[in-house]
Amino acid sequence: xxxxxxxxxxxxxxxxxxxxxxxxxxxxxxxxxxxxxxxxxxxxxxxxxxxxxxxxxxxxxxxxxxxxxxxxxxxxxxxxxxxxxxxxxxxxxxxxxxxxxxxxxxxxxxxxxxxxxxxxxxxxxxxxxxxxxxxxxxxxxxxxxxxxxxxxxxxxxxxxxxxxxxxxxxxxxxxxxxxxxxxxxxxxxxxxxxxxxxxxxxxxxxxxxxxxxxxxxxxxxxxxxxxxxxxxxxxxxxxxxxxxxxxxxxxxxxxxxxxxxxxxxxxxxxxxxxxxxxxxxxxxxxxxxxxxxxxxxxxxxxxxxxxxxxxxxxxxxxxxxxxxxxxxxxxxxxxxxxxxxxxxxxxxxxxxxxxxxxxxxxxxxxxxxxxxxxxxxxxxxxxxxxxxxxxxxx
Amino acid sequence: xxxxxxxxxxxxxxxxxxxxxxxxxxxxxxxxxxxxxxxxxxxxxxxxxxxxxxxxxxxxxxxxxxxxxxxxxxxxxxxxxxxxxxxxxxxxxxxxxxxxxxxxxxxxxxxxxxxxxxxxxxxxxxxxxxxxxxxxxxxxxxxxxxxxxxxxxxxxxxxxxxxxxxxxxxxxxxxxxxxxxxxxxxxxxxxxxxxxxxxxxxxxxxxxxxxxxxxxxxxxxxxxxxxxxxxxxxxxxxxxxxxxxxxxxxxxxxxxxxxxxxxxxxxxxxxxxxxxxxxxxxxxxxxxxxxxxxxxxxxxxxxxxxxxxxxxxxxxxxxxxxxxxxxxxxxxxxxxxxxxxxxxxxxxxxxxxxxxxxxxxxxxxxxxxxxxxxxxxxxxxxxxxxxxxxxxxxxxxxxxxxxxxxxxxxxxxxxxxxxxxxxxxxxxxxxxxxxxxxxxxxxxxxxxxxxxxxxxxxx
Numbered sequence: 001x002x003x004x005x006x007x008x009x010x011x012x013x014x015x016x017x018x019x020x021x022x023x024x025x026x027x028x029x030x031x032x033x034x035x036x037x038x039x040x041x042x043x044x045x046x047x048x049x050x051x052x053x054x055x056x057x058x059x060x061x062x063x064x065x066x067x068x069x070x071x072x073x074x075x076x077x078x079x080x081x082x083x084x085x086x087x088x089x090x091x092x093x094x095x096x097x098x099x100x101x102x103x104x105x106x107x108x109x110x111x112x113x114x115x116x117x118x119x120x121x122x123x124x125x126x127x128x129x130x131x132x133x134x135x136x137x138x139x140x141x142x143x144x145x146x147x148x149x150x151x152x153x154x155x156x157x158x159x160x161x162x163x164x165x166x167x168x169x170x171x172x173x174x175x176x177x178x179x180x181x182x183x184x185x186x187x188x189x190x191x192x193x194x195x196x197x198x199x200x201x202x203x204x205x206x207x208x209x210x211x212x213x214x215x216x217x218x219x220x221x222x223x224x225x226x227x228x229x230x231x232x233x234x235x236x237x238x239x240x241x242x243x244x245x246x247x248x249x250x251x252x253x254x255x256x257x258x259x260x261x262x263x264x265x266x267x268x269x270x271x272x273x274x275x276x277x278x279x280x281x282x283x284x285x286x287x288x289x290x291x292x293x294x295x296x297x298x299x300x301x302x303x304x305x306x307x308x309x310x311x312x313x314x315x316x317x318x319x320x321x322x323x324x325x326x327x328x329x330x331x332x333x334x335x336x337x338x339x340x341x342x343x344x345x346x347x348x349x350x351x352x353x354x355x356x357x358x359x360x361x362x363x364x365x366x367x368x369x370x371x372x373x374x375x376x377x378x379x380x381x382x383x384x385x386x387x388x389x390x391x392x393x394x
Numbered sequence: 395x396x397x398x399x400x401x402x403x404x405x406x407x408x409x410x411x412x413x414x415x416x417x418x419x420x421x422x423x424x425x426x427x428x429x430x431x432x433x434x435x436x437x438x439x440x441x442x443x444x445x446x447x448x449x450x451x452x453x454x455x456x457x458x459x460x461x462x463x464x465x466x467x468x469x470x471x472x473x474x475x476x477x478x479x480x481x482x483x484x485x486x487x488x489x490x491x492x493x494x495x496x497x498x499x500x501x502x503x504x505x506x507x508x509x510x511x512x513x514x515x516x517x518x519x520x521x522x523x524x525x526x527x528x529x530x531x532x533x534x535x536x537x538x539x540x541x542x543x544x545x546x547x548x549x550x551x552x553x554x555x556x557x558x559x560x561x562x563x564x565x566x567x568x569x570x571x572x573x574x575x576x577x578x579x580x581x582x583x584x585x586x587x588x589x590x591x592x593x594x595x596x597x598x599x600x601x602x603x604x605x606x607x608x609x610x611x612x613x614x615x616x617x618x619x620x621x622x623x624x625x626x627x628x629x630x631x632x633x634x635x636x637x638x639x640x641x642x643x644x645x646x647x648x649x650x651x652x653x654x655x656x657x658x659x660x661x662x663x664x665x666x667x668x669x670x671x672x673x674x675x676x677x678x679x680x681x682x683x684x685x686x687x688x689x690x691x692x693x694x695x696x697x698x699x700x701x702x703x704x705x706x707x708x709x710x711x712x713x714x715x716x717x718x719x720x721x722x723x724x725x726x727x728x729x730x731x732x733x734x735x736x737x738x739x740x741x742x743x744x745x746x747x748x749x750x751x752x753x754x755x756x757x758x759x760x761x762x763x764x765x766x767x768x769x770x771x772x773x774x775x776x777x778x779x780x781x782x783x784x785x786x787x788x789x790x791x792x793x794x795x796x797x798x799x800x801x802x803x804x805x806x807x808x809x810x811x812x813x814x815x816x817x818x819x820x821x822x823x824x825x826x827x828x829x830x831x832x833x834x835x836x837x838x839x840x841x842x843x844x845x846x847x848x849x850x851x852x853x
Contacts, residue, residue, distance in 0.1 A: 121714040122785050131730045132722025132831060132839040133751060135795055135807040141783035145797060148820055149779045201781035249807055251747050251757035252799045256779045380797070 004272030013041030084376020088344025176331020212337025240268030248380025422696030531634025535642025748804030
């Protein structure tokens with residue numbers, strides 16, 4: 001297990017563009033917008049004062065110049081990172097380690113994706129030359145494997161599972177309707193979710209997150225310096241990351257009712273943060289609701305629900321904004337869409353707002369501890385990131 | 395060549411039948427005739443692999459494999475080599491391609507002359523609306539020849555005539571046909587001449603079983619009538635004329651029906667004619683591999699005409715806006731040749747877990763370089779979870795993909811082929827099948843899908 005960074009680094013400012021079909025903006029424009037909002041949060045600090053940068057993108061740019069060029073950075077180190085849909089989280093993670101190591105005192109993590117310019121349906125990726133033997137799962141195809149497996153393992157009726165998945169979609173869209181930065185700002189009815197066209201397996205369009213353009217940024221400093229920049233810093237309490245070895249798809253044993261990589265990354269983050277009763281201790285959780293069954297399984301992997309019981313807790317409202325844990329109060333991927341490189345930092349952005357009491361209409365009262373959880377790949381072969389952040393100073 | 399024997403034979407008929415070209419009709423509601431249809435992901439190579447793998451061990455000890463087809467997936471590159479690789483034949487076995495409607499007879503003749511494996515496989519497509527559209531068909535047959543089989547060649551005879559009766563330039567989707575009333579007489583005469591010479595050499599006046607393969611139905615009917623045959627027309631009426639495979643299909647059906655002590659005359663009429671006279675001996679049952687031809691005609695799935703046209707690429711439908719799949723690259727194909735061609739994974743010598751695709755590290759226990767080859771090609775597998783993906787639409791609508799556990803260990807993500815009408819469920823049993831995954835930039839990506847286990851009776 002990694003030595004924790006608990007209480008060694010702090011986030012003092014963040015920026016996040018609206019996630020949209022930004023036909024009139026390039027990835028460069030989106031990065032400038034997100035970084036500008038972020039820097040506006042720390043008056044007196046200039047971009048030139050930031051010592052190092054990370055930019056996460058899956059396919060909207062190559063190398064650190066993805067950020068250096070649009071920002072006009074001079075003489076700065078910029079690292080481009082990619083880790084599937086956890087790319088934005090990976091940018092944050094590396095930036096945090098850089099500060100904790102003592103190499104830098106002030107750094108910035110950014111993430112961006114421009115998906116709408118391609119005109120393709122759904123997410124696409126470019127792979128290295130191969131022997132052509134791998135099944136090219138689409139994202140909905142891969143994640144739709146969770147639903148029949150979960151239903152079979154826990155003996156749910158089709159209606160019981162459907163009710164839980166529908167509740168996730170309805171609730172996340174209701175939350176997103178309150179959020180000016182969400183792409184989809186309209187509450188949807190249960191009927192609308194269940195009548196929408198099917199995409200893969202039992203998943204309909206409304207079980208899937210959308211495609212969007214967006215960017216986000218976080219300014220990260222040493223914890224002891226945090227109050228120099230803001231009176232409401234947010235501190236990293238624990239963080240875990242696992243790049244799965246894919247054994248769930250290459251040898252027998254995995255049953256598609258959990259993400260083992262998420263369980264491992266979360267155990268590490270919780271241990272560093274001293275979280276032992278997540279359902280009681282965590283106030284807000286931004287989780288990777290790329291598809292509704294993903295969020296269902298994550299409630300168990302994050303320890304918010306007993307194994308085999310998340311579906312019932314979801315329907316009972318345990319993860320609504322006034323529930324035991326407010327899950328995806330910003331609307332999640334369901335409302336925002338999923339610009340790959342930006343999503344992880346968008347999750348931090350909402351946690352940052354909630355922990356500062358700045359989330360407006362969707363504010364969870366008294367939020368003190370939040371989880372930002374992000375994953376990529378597919379069930380059986382994924383990368384997983386979990387962070388615990390809080391507003392209490394060390 | 396006389397005295398050579400067939401040691402084993404097998405036929406693969408794809409699981410679909412088209413009986414009407416009427417858009418308004420329900421599938422299967424046409425006349426009594428039908429044509430055999432390969433699935434959208436089948437071609438001469440995959441059909442040939444299915445026939446060849448039914449020969450099992452009988453196909454291994456041969457010096458040469460010939461693939462005969464009128465529709466080779468490649469021109470410059472060998473298609474026989476792909477069949478050779480999927481059959482996991484030793485590298486020392488030569489693989490050679492023969493093309494054209496006479497190629498089946500040529501492959502059989504060559505196999506009998508020198509010992510070898512003849513794989514006859516074809517996919518035939520007349521133009522929509524052509525008079526013979528329903529009279530063409532798809533099939534594959536495989537014959538292993540050697541010195542000690544139960545089916546002995548008594549005599550063979552050939553003749554050649556240059557004749558513009560049916561032709562297709564490279565790249566053309568359909569053949570063009572001269573007036574069949576004109577060419578029928580010439581082909582009939584060539585067939586009867588070759589048959590007469592072969593029968594004379596065999597010391598026979600007539601044979602107990604007669605089969606005539608000819609693209610011209612008038613010529614075939616006339617030759618059958620003159621030679622005392624006709625039972626083969628029953629099969630042809632349900633498969634169509636299957637091109638370079640047709641001689642093999644009809645010969646196999648005759649062998650299915652023959653009894654020890656009987657003789658079989660098999661004639662192929664194309665650009666002349668080739669005639670073979672066989673004597674069937676004891677041990678015929680052992681030489682028959684896989685189900686009988688007529689058993690394969692039962693249980694085929696009736697196709698609607700629009701689905702047939704989509705499969706053949708004659709009727710394109712707008713799908714989701716997704717990028718084309720990338721073609722496979724030669725170096726990774728070569729590095730993983732055993733996996734790519736013959737579905738050979740690895741089993742750990744420490745913990746016995748199977749890792750697929752193969753790598754150097756065991757997915758079960760993490761041991762490095764402690765793995766031995768583990769062929770999965772002939773093992774059934776069970777569906778762990780599955781999906782029907784409407785975002786990934788192919789020539790047959792949504793693609794079906796599954797995660798399966800292999801009997802005895804191992805897991806694969808698979809494309810599912812020949813999905814039954816009622817769909818599939820967790821727990822269903824599938825078997826590996828060699829199919830075309832995609833074709834991009836002129837590269838055909840062949841690999842092993844999985845399909846439901848056949849319910850066909852094995853005779």
